[in-house]
Amino acid sequence: xxxxxxxxxxxxxxxxxxxxxxxxxxxxxxxxxxxxxxxxxxxxxxxxxxxxxxxxxxxxxxxxxxxxxxxxxxxxxxxxxxxxxxxxxxxxxxxxxxxxxxxxxxxxxxxxxxxxxxxxxxxxxxxxxxxxxxxxxxxxxxxxxxxxxxxxxxxxxxxxxxxxxxxxxxxxxxxxxxxxxxxxxxxxxxxxxxxxxxxxxxxxxxxxxxxxxxxxxxxxxxxxxxxxxxxxxxxxxxxxxxxxxxxxxxxxxxxxxxxxxxxxxxxxxxxxxxxxxxxxxxxxxxxxxxx
Amino acid sequence: xxxxxxxxxxxxxxxxxxxxxxxxxxxxxxxxxxxxxxxxxxxxxxxxxxxxxxxxxxxxxxxxxxxxxxxxxxxxxxxxxxxxxxxxxxxxxxxxxxxxxxxxxxxxxxxxxxxxxxxxxxxxxxxxxxxxxxxxxxxxxxxxxxxxxxxxxxxxxxxxxxxxxxxxxxxxxxxxxxxxxxxxxxxxxxxxxxxxxxxxxxxxxxxxxxxxxxxxxxxxxxxxxxxxxxxxxxxxxxxxxxxxxxxxxxx
Numbered sequence: 001x002x003x004x005x006x007x008x009x010x011x012x013x014x015x016x017x018x019x020x021x022x023x024x025x026x027x028x029x030x031x032x033x034x035x036x037x038x039x040x041x042x043x044x045x046x047x048x049x050x051x052x053x054x055x056x057x058x059x060x061x062x063x064x065x066x067x068x069x070x071x072x073x074x075x076x077x078x079x080x081x082x083x084x085x086x087x088x089x090x091x092x093x094x095x096x097x098x099x100x101x102x103x104x105x106x107x108x109x110x111x112x113x114x115x116x117x118x119x120x121x122x123x124x125x126x127x128x129x130x131x132x133x134x135x136x137x138x139x140x141x142x143x144x145x146x147x148x149x150x151x152x153x154x155x156x157x158x159x160x161x162x163x164x165x166x167x168x169x170x171x172x173x174x175x176x177x178x179x180x181x182x183x184x185x186x187x188x189x190x191x192x193x194x195x196x197x198x199x200x201x202x203x204x205x206x207x208x209x210x211x212x213x214x215x216x217x218x219x220x221x222x223x224x225x226x227x228x229x230x231x232x233x234x235x236x237x238x239x240x241x242x243x244x245x246x247x248x249x250x251x252x253x254x255x256x257x258x259x260x261x262x263x264x265x266x267x268x269x270x271x272x273x274x275x276x277x278x279x280x281x282x283x284x285x286x287x288x289x290x291x
Numbered sequence: 292x293x294x295x296x297x298x299x300x301x302x303x304x305x306x307x308x309x310x311x312x313x314x315x316x317x318x319x320x321x322x323x324x325x326x327x328x329x330x331x332x333x334x335x336x337x338x339x340x341x342x343x344x345x346x347x348x349x350x351x352x353x354x355x356x357x358x359x360x361x362x363x364x365x366x367x368x369x370x371x372x373x374x375x376x377x378x379x380x381x382x383x384x385x386x387x388x389x390x391x392x393x394x395x396x397x398x399x400x401x402x403x404x405x406x407x408x409x410x411x412x413x414x415x416x417x418x419x420x421x422x423x424x425x426x427x428x429x430x431x432x433x434x435x436x437x438x439x440x441x442x443x444x445x446x447x448x449x450x451x452x453x454x455x456x457x458x459x460x461x462x463x464x465x466x467x468x469x470x471x472x473x474x475x476x477x478x479x480x481x482x483x484x485x486x487x488x489x490x491x492x493x494x495x496x497x498x499x500x501x502x503x504x505x506x507x508x509x510x511x512x513x514x515x516x517x518x519x520x521x522x523x524x525x526x527x528x529x530x531x532x533x534x535x536x537x538x539x540x541x542x
Contacts, residue, residue, distance in 0.1 A: 061408065
C-alpha cells in the first residue's frame with residue numbers, strides 16, 4: 001500500500017495525542033494548574049494536528065462532516081465520532097482541572113475510555129480489510145493501542161509505566177511482523193483464484209492492461225522500499241522501544257535523556273508506520289502478476 | 292446508507308466469455324467514452340500527451356498466458372475486469388459518508404459523487420481493484436453497469452445495455468439478471484461452468500466469467516509431413532569430394 005505521508009503523520013501524532021489523553025483522564029500523573037495546562041495543550045496539539053493532517057489525503061475535505069453519519073457500518077466514521085467525542089469530553093475535564101483545580105473523576109474515566117476507543121477505531125480501519133492479509137489480524141489493534149499507551153506514558157513522564165509499555169509495544173511489534181509475514185505467505189488468493197483460471201495450467205501475465213501507471217498501481221501495488229524492510233524493522237524497533245528504555249533507565253523522566261527518548265520513540269513509531277503501509281500487500285496486485 | 296440491503300431478487304450483472312474475448316479493448320474505450328460524456332464527473336486523464344500519461348478507466352483488459360501442466364501449447368487469455376457488483380460488497384460498508392451504496396432493487400453498486408470525500412478506503416476494501424480515484428475531481432469512480440443506459444427510455448431498446456456489452460465485436464460480454472435462474476445469461480453460466488472471482492474473499496460477486504474451452508490436442512502436428520521428400524543432406528562439389536575423401540581415410 002502507498003505510504004502516504006499525511007496518513008503516517010496522522011496516525012503517529014494522533015496515536016500519541018490520544019495515548020496521552022488516556023493517561024491524563026485516569027489521573028496519571030496527578031497534575032493540576034499550569035502543568036496540567038501544558039500536558040493538555042500538548043495532547044490536543046498532537047491529536048488535533050494529526051486529525052488535520054488526515055484531511056490532506058482527502059479528495060474533497062469540505063464534505064468531511066458527512067463522515068460522521070455512517071457509524072453503523074464504517075470504522076472510519078466511528079473513528080471520526082470517537083475522536084470528536086473524546087476531544088469534547090477531555091476539554092471539559094481539562095478545563096475544570098486547569099482553572100478550578102477540580103478533578104471530575106467520572107468524566108476523566110469516560111474521556112480516557114473514549115480516547116482508547118479512538119485509537120482502537122483507527123486501527124480497525126486497517127484491521128477490517130480482508131484485502132490486505134498482513135493487516136487482517138488481531139495483532140494490528142493490539143499494536144496500535146500498545147503504541148498509544150507507550151507513547152502517552154512516555155510523554156506524561158510516569159517512568160515506570162513508560163518502561164513497561166515501551167517493552168510491551170516492542171514485543172507486540174515483533175509479534176505483528178512475524179504473524180504478518182506468515183499471513184502474507186499463507187494467503188489463499190493468487191492469480192489463479194483472481195482470474196478463476198484455477199487448475200488449467202501455470203498462468204503468467206503476458207501484457208498489462210495499460211502501458212503507463214494508474215491509481216491502482218501507485219495506491220495498492222506499491223513495492224518500493226521492501227528491499228530494505230529488514231534493516232528498517234531493526235532500526236524501528238531500536239529507536240521505538242530499545243533506545244527510549246535505555247535512556248529512561250539512565251536518566252529517568254524530565255531531563256535531556258527523556259527528551260531524547262521521546263524524539264527517538266516518535267521517529268521509531270514513524271518508521272514502523274511507514275513499514276506498516278509499505279510492506280502491506282493488497283490482493284489486487286495479483287492481477288498485475290506481482291507475487 | 293452504507294448498510295447493505297437484503298439480497299435483491301434481481302441481480303443485474305455481466306457474464307464475460309474468456310473463450311471468445313479477443314482482447315481488442317473496444318469495451319475499455321466505449322466505457323471510457325460513455326462514462327466521460329454522461330453520468331457523473333468525466334473520467335479524467337492527466338498528462339495525456341506528456342511523458343507520464345495516466346487516466347481513470349472503469350474497465351481494463353489484462354492478458355495472460357496459460358501453459359498447461361501436462362504439456363501442450365500455451366494459450367492466451369484476455370481478461371476484461373470491472374466491478375463485479377458483489378452481494379457482500381466490502382467497498383460499501385467501509386464508506387464513512389454513505390456515498391457508496393448498493394441498490395436494493397437490482398443490486399447495482401454505485402457512488403453518490405456529491406457526498407464522496409475521496410478518502411479512497413473503498414478502493415482499498417475492493418479485492419478486485421475495480422475502483423479508481425478521479426485525480427481531478429477527487430471522487431471515487433467505478434462501473435455503474437451503465438445505469439443511465441439500461442433504464443433509459445430515450446434510447447432505442449437495443450441500446451439499453453451497458454456500453455461495453457453493446458460495443459463488444461466478438462460477443463464476449465453478456466448482460467442480464469443473474470438472480471433469475473431461467474434468464475439467458477444464468478443458463479449460459481450453467482452450461483459453461485461460469486466462475487466467480489476470488490471466492491475466498493467471500494464478497495459473493497454477481498458477475499461471472501466463462502472459462503476458456505479446452506483446446507484440441509493432437510500428437511501429429513502436420514499430417515502431410517511424412518509424404519514430403521527427405522532433404523538430401525549429402526554434400527556435392529568440393530565439399531562432397533572432401534567428405535568422400537575423408538570417409539575413405541577414416542572409415
